[in-house]
Amino acid sequence: MDPAIRLRAVTKTFGDTAAVTDLDLEVPRGSLCGFIGPNGAGKTTTIRMIMAIYFPDRGELEVLGRSRALDAKDRIGYLPEERGLYRKMKVASFLRFMGHLKNVPAAELDRRIAHWLERVELGAFANHRCEELSKGMQQKVQFVAAVLNEPELLILDEPFSGLDPVSTRLLRDLFLEQHARGATILFSTHQMSHAEQLCDRVVMIHRGRKVLDDTLAAIRAQEEPRQLVCEPLADEPDLAPLEGLACAAAVTREGAAVRVTLRAGADPAEALSAVAAALPSRRVELRRATLEDVFVGIVTGEAPAC
Amino acid sequence: MLRKIGWVARREFAATVMTRGFVIGVLVLPAIIALMAFVMPRMMDERAPRVVGTLAVVDDGNAVLPGLERELAPRELARRRVETGDRLRERISESLPEAAAAAAGATEAALAGALAAALGEVPDLRLQRIGEPELEAWKARLAAGTGGRPDDFGTAVAIIAVHPNAVVAADGAYGAYDFYVPPKLDDRLQDELRGALNRVLVEARVAAAGLDPGQVAALTSVTGYSTRVVTPDGERPSHEALNLLIPAAFMGLLLMSVMSTGQQLMTSTIEDKSSRVVEVLLAAASPVELMTGKILAQMGVGLLMLGIYAAMGIATLASFAVLDLVDPALVAWLVLFYILSYTMMAGLMGAIGAAVSDVSEAGALLGPVMMINMLPWLLWLPVSRHPDGALAVAMSFLPPVNLYAMLLRMSSASPPPLWQVLASTALAAGGAVGALWFASKVFRIALLLNGKPPSLRTLVRWARMA
Numbered sequence: 001m002d003p004a005i006r007l008r009a010v011t012k013t014f015g016d017t018a019a020v021t022d023l024d025l026e027v028p029r030g031s032l033c034g035f036i037g038p039n040g041a042g043k044t045t046t047i048r049m050i051m052a053i054y055f056p057d058r059g060e061l062e063v064l065g066r067s068r069a070l071d072a073k074d075r076i077g078y079l080p081e082e083r084g085l086y087r088k089m090k091v092a093s094f095l096r097f098m099g100h101l102k103n104v105p106a107a108e109l110d111r112r113i114a115h116w117l118e119r120v121e122l123g124a125f126a127n128h129r130c131e132e133l134s135k136g137m138q139q140k141v142q143f144v145a146a147v148l149n150e151p152e153l154l155i156l157d158e159p160f161s162g163l164d165p166v167s168t169r170l171l172r173d174l175f176l177e178q179h180a181r182g183a184t185i186l187f188s189t190h191q192m193s194h195a196e197q198l199c200d201r202v203v204m205i206h207r208g209r210k211v212l213d214d215t216l217a218a219i220r221a222q223e224e225p226r227q228l229v230c231e232p233l234a235d236e237p238d239l240a241p242l243e244g245l246a247c248a249a250a251v252t253r254e255g256a257a258v259r260v261t262l263r264a265g266a267d268p269a270e271a272l273s274a275v276a277a278a279l280p281s282r283r284v285e286l287r288r289a290t291l292e293d294v295f296v297g298i299v300t301g302e303a304p305a306c
Numbered sequence: 307m308l309r310k311i312g313w314v315a316r317r318e319f320a321a322t323v324m325t326r327g328f329v330i331g332v333l334v335l336p337a338i339i340a341l342m343a344f345v346m347p348r349m350m351d352e353r354a355p356r357v358v359g360t361l362a363v364v365d366d367g368n369a370v371l372p373g374l375e376r377e378l379a380p381r382e383l384a385r386r387r388v389e390t391g392d393r394l395r396e397r398i399s400e401s402l403p404e405a406a407a408a409a410a411g412a413t414e415a416a417l418a419g420a421l422a423a424a425l426g427e428v429p430d431l432r433l434q435r436i437g438e439p440e441l442e443a444w445k446a447r448l449a450a451g452t453g454g455r456p457d458d459f460g461t462a463v464a465i466i467a468v469h470p471n472a473v474v475a476a477d478g479a480y481g482a483y484d485f486y487v488p489p490k491l492d493d494r495l496q497d498e499l500r501g502a503l504n505r506v507l508v509e510a511r512v513a514a515a516g517l518d519p520g521q522v523a524a525l526t527s528v529t530g531y532s533t534r535v536v537t538p539d540g541e542r543p544s545h546e547a548l549n550l551l552i553p554a555a556f557m558g559l560l561l562m563s564v565m566s567t568g569q570q571l572m573t574s575t576i577e578d579k580s581s582r583v584v585e586v587l588l589a590a591a592s593p594v595e596l597m598t599g600k601i602l603a604q605m606g607v608g609l610l611m612l613g614i615y616a617a618m619g620i621a622t623l624a625s626f627a628v629l630d631l632v633d634p635a636l637v638a639w640l641v642l643f644y645i646l647s648y649t650m651m652a653g654l655m656g657a658i659g660a661a662v663s664d665v666s667e668a669g670a671l672l673g674p675v676m677m678i679n680m681l682p683w684l685l686w687l688p689v690s691r692h693p694d695g696a697l698a699v700a701m702s703f704l705p706p707v708n709l710y711a712m713l714l715r716m717s718s719a720s721p722p723p724l725w726q727v728l729a730s731t732a733l734a735a736g737g738a739v740g741a742l743w744f745a746s747k748v749f750r751i752a753l754l755l756n757g758k759p760p761s762l763r764t765l766v767r768w769a770r771m772a
Contacts, residue, residue, distance in 0.1 A: 053588045055750070070592050078589035084582030088321070100313045101590035142586060 002065050004029045004153050004184035005050055010059030012045055019045040021208045023059070027186055027201075029152075032179045034195030034202040034216075035188040036295065042208040043188045044081055047157050050186075051078055064153055074103045077151035077178075081158045081188075083142050087131035091122065091141055094130055095148060102149035109148075116144040119174065136167045143171060147178060154178055157188045172198065192291040204295060211298045220288055225268050228260040230281040241278040247271040259287075310591045314599025319606045322570060332611060335562070336618055357429040357495055359461035362436045362444045369473040369514075373506035374466075375433050383428045383498065429495055431463060441467060448488045464491065466503060473510040480511065537630065552631060553690050553717035556640055557710050559615055561682050563644055567608035568651040571600060572668060575659025584753055593749040597660075601652045601742075608648055612641065636717055639727075643709040646734040650706040651675075653741025657748035657765055667759035674762065682710035693718035702730045705737035 005027040012020045020042040027033045037043050048054040049061060052069035064072040086094055092113055099109045117123045120140040125133060133141065139162065146154065156175065160168045176198065179185050189195055195202055202219060204212035212219065239258065242251045247266035252259050258279070262271055268286050276284045322328055361378070365371045376382060436444060447462040469481030483503060487496060512519045534541045578584045587596055616637060623629045658671045685707070689698040693715040701711035702722065712730045715722045744765075751768045752760070760768070 051589060052592065053585065073590060073592075076589070080585040080589065082582045082585050084584070084586060086317075086321070086583055087581060097313065097317050098586070098590060101310055101587070103309070145586065146589070 001029055002062070003027055004031075004064060005186065006060075006062040007046070007050070008060040010046075010049060010056045010061060012042075012049060012054060012056050018208050020049070020056075020205075023205070023208070023210055025203060025210065025213070027184060027203075029184050030182060031201050032176075032185045032187065032199050034199035035186055035205070036190065036192060036195050036202060036291070037205040038190055038299065041190075041205045043190075043205060044157055045208075046205070047078075047080075047155055047186070047188060050155065051076070072153075074149060075152045077146035077149060077154040077183075079143055079146040079154075079156045079159055081161070083139060085130040085138055085141060087129065089130055090127050091117070091130060091133070092126040094141065095145055098145040099148050104149050112148055113144070116148065120144055120170065136163055139163060140167065140171070143174065147174075150181075151178075151183055153184045153186070155186045155188075158190070159187070160189070160191070160194060192295055196291040202291065204298065206299055212294070216291075219291070219294060225286040225288060226262050227287040228262065228268075228271060228275050228284060229254070229257050229287050230260070230275055230279060230284040231257050233280045233282060237279055239279070242275065245271075245274050245278055247274060307592075307595060310595045311599045311602065314587075314591060314596055315602040315606065318574065318600050318603030322574070322603065322607050323610065328607075331566070332614055335615070357431070357463060357492065359463035360432045360434050361463050361499070362434050362440075362465045364436055364438055364441060364465070364467035366438070366468075366470060367473065368435070369510045370468050370503065370506045371433065371435055373509055374502060377502035377506055378429075378431050378433065378499070380428045380430060386498075386501075387428070429463075429498075436465075438467075441465065445486055448486055462488070464488070464496075464499060466499070468507075472507055474514050483507070539630070542630075553714045554686055555619065556636065556713050556717050557682055557686060559612060559619075560640060560644055560647060560710060560713060561679065563608040563612050563615075564647045564651050565679055566611070567604040567648055568655040570607065571604040571652050572655040572659035572672075573665065574600060574604075575656055576662060576665055576668065579660065579662075579753065580664055588753070593753055594746050596753075597656055597746055597749045598742075601649070601656060601745075604652065605645060605648055608644060609641070612644055616640075633717075636713075639716060640713065642731065643713055643734070646731065646738050647706065647709045649738035650734065650741045651679075653738070653743075653745040656745040657752075660745075660749045661752040661765055661768075662759045670759065671762060671765070678706060681707045685711055686714065689714045690718055693720045693722070699726070702726060703733055705734055706741075709734050 003026040005025060007023055007025040010020060010023045010025075011018070023042075023046060025046070035043055035046070045054060049056050050063055050069055052063075052073070061067070061069075063069040064075055066072045069076065086097075089097070095113045095117075096109060099113065100106075104112065114123070114126070117126055120143065122133075122137060122140055122144075125137065130138060130141065143159070146156070154175065159171060159175070163171065175185060175187075187195065187199060196216065199216060201215050202212065203210060214222075237258070239251050239253075242248055242258065242260060245260075247262050247270065248260050249263040250261040252261075260271070260275055262268065272284060272286060275281075361374075363371050363374065444462055444465050448465065465484075465486040467484040467486070469483055470476070471479065471481035472483055485496075485500065485503075509519050512522045578587070584596075591599070620629065620632070623632060654675050658668050658675070661671065662668045681701075685697075685701055688695070689701065689711050692698055698711060698715055699722075702708050702715060704711075708730050712722070712727060716727065748765055748768050752765075
């Protein structure tokens with residue numbers, strides 16, 4: 001099956017600045033793909049090219065089997081990072097307008113608007129002007145505008161920025177629901193924890209170039225654990241035995257826990273036994289590399305500290 | 307694609323028209339015109355300050371002073387003012403329909419009052435003969451100014467130095483007079499003084515030549531004439547003032563519609579950009595669909611405005627029974643010219659709106675566009691007066707102002723040949739396509755850019771690289 005998104009050697013520059021350079025990307029249909037990278041990495045520019053808002057200087061682009069996203073816009077839902085509404089328009093009118101633009105059948109439109117406004121707990125605000133809503137409420141309205149056409153591909157650019165934890169959870173559940181429905185989701189964020197919790201696949205870009213592209217499981221499998229965390233039985237444990245271990249490069253306190261960073265080449269399984277023997281503990285575990293560790297490692301050129 | 311353009315246009319049109327601001331804006335122009343028609347005659351009720359003083363006359367032969375004293379006597383001055391008013395009223399009623407004159411507050415009584423007020427109060431002048439040697443001293447008094455007490459006959463109002471051969475020719479040639487006035491002397495009074503002196507001189511010359519002044523006056527004055535326009539439907543009075551005003555009204559209507567809707571397009575584009583709704587829209591429509599929808603919406607707003615104003619104008623002309631002054635074909639051309647002129651303007655304004663982040667940044671880019679739009683006003687009189695002149699013809703083929711010039715020529719007494727109209731229209735259509743191309747390129751690049759506002763040169767560079 002064709003991927004939902006395919007980019008081949010796509011390059012985009014603004015003046016002398018290369019925003020994206022020779023980017024190859026494939027997002028399989030039905031996947032929930034995290035698109036991560038620091039601020040200014042080129043995520044939004046890439047997404048705008050996928051959405052045919054920007055046009056690449058070089059390279060090929062395919063979205064939902066079409067060579068131009070313009071031909072598939074009605075099958076795509078997009079929640080941009082820069083969000084806005086027509087402030088003077090009423091919520092339902094704005095959504096109706098967006099539904100018309102996305103060719104949602106007229107007979108379906110009002111039903112879907114009412115349904116989605118209820119889902120995002122804004123049913124009572126249908127006839128309020130957009131400017132009367134809080135920022136979080138406006139963000140929910142924009143999410144509704146993005147999913148109103150029941151898209152095959154949903155692109156979310158920093159969807160949780162500015163949301164409180166309750167709204168974040170609500171929105172997260174809603175877009176996981178869209179994924180469960182069968183929609184492909186490309187989810188851009190600079191918060192690695194979100195991508196780690198939600199995505200099955202991760203693409204990482206840095207300074208406009210792709211530096212990582214794999215499933216989350218494969219990424220984790222590639223990263224050898226480099227840290228041990230133990231929880232000593234004693235309230236004030238003596239760390240000297242740990243510091244004397246040949247496998248330990250560093251020993252640090254983390255609240256009630258102790259973190260042991262392993263020397264390069266140290267065997268994690270042997271280190272686990274040695275640490276347990278050196279410091280009586282309730283728990284000793286090998287810490288898996290987080291996405292953030294992987295990211296920092298790539299960006300700084302160092303191996304993830306796990 | 308067309309459906310999306312239609313939805314964008316529909317929303318934009320409703321957002322513009324269904325506002326209190328638009329309704330007020332549409333009504334403001336006719337309200338201002340009505341107010342001016344009502345208020346202006348009353349505003350002219352400002353009486354010029356009454357002039358009191360001495361008019362010094364160098365008249366060695368005493369050939370003109372007695373006549374001048376007669377002409378400038380307060381009673382005679384007042385009689386002449388009434389006569390002048392009558393003549394003016396006669397001309398106005400010839401040029402404008404009676405009803406229109408009445409509507410403009412120019413009823414007979416009001417007009418007489420307004421004219422009397424406009425001409426100022428009758429001056430109270432004492433004439434004093436002076437000799438040539440005293441001339442420099444009197445000039446010094448003039449230079450010192452006319453400000454004195456209102457009843458101060460010591461104030462010098464003006465000096466008239468009559469040439470020695472002003473009445474009797476010397477060597478076959480007549481002389482005239484030198485007229486010295488202070489820096490600030492009411493121009494209406496200067497006209498009266500010169501007029502009186504001219505009449506006295508002519509009278510004196512006629513008498514010196516042994517002719518009967520009354521007979522000469524009767525022979526050289528023609529009064530009581532009328533101008534009638536012969537049409538296939540019969541005769542009607544000539545409406546010269548309307549003939550001049552109607553082309554200006556057509557051009558004004560065109561320019562106003564184009565400018566206001568062009569501005570509105572720019573503002574709405576900037577608002578979409580600054581409110582960040584534009585990227586949400588671009589998720590559902592392409593930049594070109596968005597731009598086209600917005601341009602069409604404002605075109606609709608302009609056509610609505612044109613329709614409202616045209617209906618008001620037609621109703622006004624019909625009520626004065628002078629509807630035949632407007633050629634229905636011109637109205638059709640007006641609509642076509644509006645569409646083309648607006649599209650040219652919309653391309654520029656849309657591109658400017660897309661390129662900047664707020665209205666204050668648009669100033670530098672708007673300057674040249676505004677200057678272009680001043681041109682039609684500068685063209686009005688030269689093109690109306692010489693519709694076949696080189697300037698009129700040249701401007702008819704210079705987009706984006708060509709259609710304004712063409713409309714003026716078409717509504718003038720000497721309309722251009724059809725091939726010129728068609729060629730100018732084709733040029734404007736080409737200009738409109740070019741402007742749309744330019745705007746679509748700038749839209750594609752600039753709509754999501756923020757930061758330092760670009761220069762015109764940058765816009766052109768964007769258009770070439772997009």
